[in-house]
Amino acid sequence: MHGRELRGLLHPFLLLLVLERPGHGYDLIDRLRGMGMPDVEPGHVYRVLRGLERDRSLVSVWETGGAGPARRCYQVTPKGRDDLRAWTVRLAQLDQVIGGCLRRSAGAFQRTRSDGVEQYAATRR
Numbered sequence: 001m002h003g004r005e006l007r008g009l010l011h012p013f014l015l016l017l018v019l020e021r022p023g024h025g026y027d028l029i030d031r032l033r034g035m036g037m038p039d040v041e042p043g044h045v046y047r048v049l050r051g052l053e054r055d056r057s058l059v060s061v062w063e064t065g066g067a068g069p070a071r072r073c074y075q076v077t078p079k080g081r082d083d084l085r086a087w088t089v090r091l092a093q094l095d096q097v098i099g100g101c102l103r104r105s106a107g108a109f110q111r112t113r114s115d116g117v118e119q120y121a122a123t124r125r
Helices: 003-007 010-020 025-034 042-054 078-124
Strands: 058-063 071-076
């Protein structure tokens, strides 16, 4: 799947990941890869995270412990839980639409493959 199609799904994917376990940006990017988003742009992820924070779906706190520089750790808010529930409904509807398209495509390819072979053979005679 191309990055453009998946970019629109960063909101619910990030909300889900943070709901499962709070994390910082690069941790979330690694976890997105595990969800099938290998080519996600870090800059875009951070823009979405900031947007989710502005919308009050996420909050961040600075973690200063451990090795390395301080980093923001994102946590989901009650509003973020509600947003994810709404996304889940929309994604389920999208799943039905995509499933229908895939089933119709499979049927169409099956019909045109057999018809196309017969039509091609008839023109070659």
